[in-house]
Amino acid sequence: MNKISNNQLERYPLYLKYFKELESEGITLISASVIGNKLGYSQEQVRKDLQAISSIEGKPKKGREIKQLIDDLETFLGYKKIRTAVVMGVGRLGGALMHYPYFEEYGLQIVAGFDKEASKLGLTDEGKTVYSCDDFSSIMKEIKADIAIISVPASQAQRVVNLAIDNGVKGIWNFAPTHIVVPEGIALENVNLSSSLAILTHKLK
């Protein structure tokens, strides 16, 4: 199997979203050029992208079956087997992530939050529980989450990441605006708003 680049990986959820829209409109077949026009990619790129994850070939003159594409994409993106996550740091951003409505659709289940402030602990309006950081190890023994979402202040991030990894987390999704280090074998993905803003600002000039 060919290696799949990050750019490519970023595109797949956008394809999936579009295909679901088409499906709800009752459309069953789609060609690479139509997809490309809609999403702003070249048709060659669309073909390569879809070839890389499709279980069956497209049909010359007709295109690809949307139902099949959705199935393949959901399988490839892991939406079909649920992964669990905890949110570490339930401030404004952490709270938003803890209740982000689209994660369910992506197969990501937020099972708990952790914070050190007593006022934040307990059940949230949406029925999720925020535990004290002190209880992290014992709670993790029960829930065994796959992923830790880091939304603590930058100064706390590395410490909290270490704690999460020590307690069995295999992936770190870091929203704290700081560089963190993880050992071999642990997946790390950063969402850094300052980087995104830098791109926007540069385009504005």
Next chain:
Amino acid sequence: MNKISNNQLERYPLYLKYFKELESEGITLISASVIGNKLGYSQEQVRKDLQAISSIEGKPKKGREIKQLIDDLETFLGYKKIRTAVVMGVGRLGGALMHYPYFEEYGLQIVAGFDKEASKLGLTDEGKTVYSCDDFSSIMKEIKADIAIISVPASQAQRVVNLAIDNGVKGIWNFAPTHIVVPEGIALENVNLSSSLAILTHKLK
């Protein structure tokens, strides 16, 4: 001047953050290899990156002056001249963005929020005002924000983006998980959590 790639742009805020840390520790000079080790880049890449934005040359045997680097990066990234933004859709995520504590540091000032729900309107705890979407045009005539941060549900995003552009916004920072289209001359940057999650999930395998 050479063109600067998006990857490169994403790295600059991370350099800046690191340099500020070093400065607060009283360090005045830094070499490309030390920077690379710390942030996980090659020293060649660091040199190219810094050359592209530096106003003065580095000093053989010594490295580069941190103070100068910070100044050059802040200038390049636009942190020195304040840009204003409005948040469209003050749900959990929008609320978090509206009060995100680091934006000030990046020279981004959130001047107002907009929502259509009456219960959300008025002053927030942190002293910012959420206006009704109905008043968008008239308020924008006063505040003339540069950027619109989009945090409405996906189904509303394109409509809201159009409204923002019609009222003079020059940049769209889109947090809604959907593909949107902007006319020529308008800057668009997407923060798509599903794309970021796709990368994390892939690394987890």
Next chain:
DNA sequence: TAGATTGTTAATCGATTAACAATC
């Protein structure tokens, strides 16, 4: 002077785009 670090030029690598044959 010797050595560390710089800047520059060339080589490599990978992703995207282009060209084209295959097929329903």
Next chain:
DNA sequence: TAGATTGTTAATCGATTAACAATC
């Protein structure tokens, strides 16, 4: 059959890495 769309192979483009001369 003709034409649209596919998959594959080659060309281009751009970013990263490597090599090396310049300099304090």
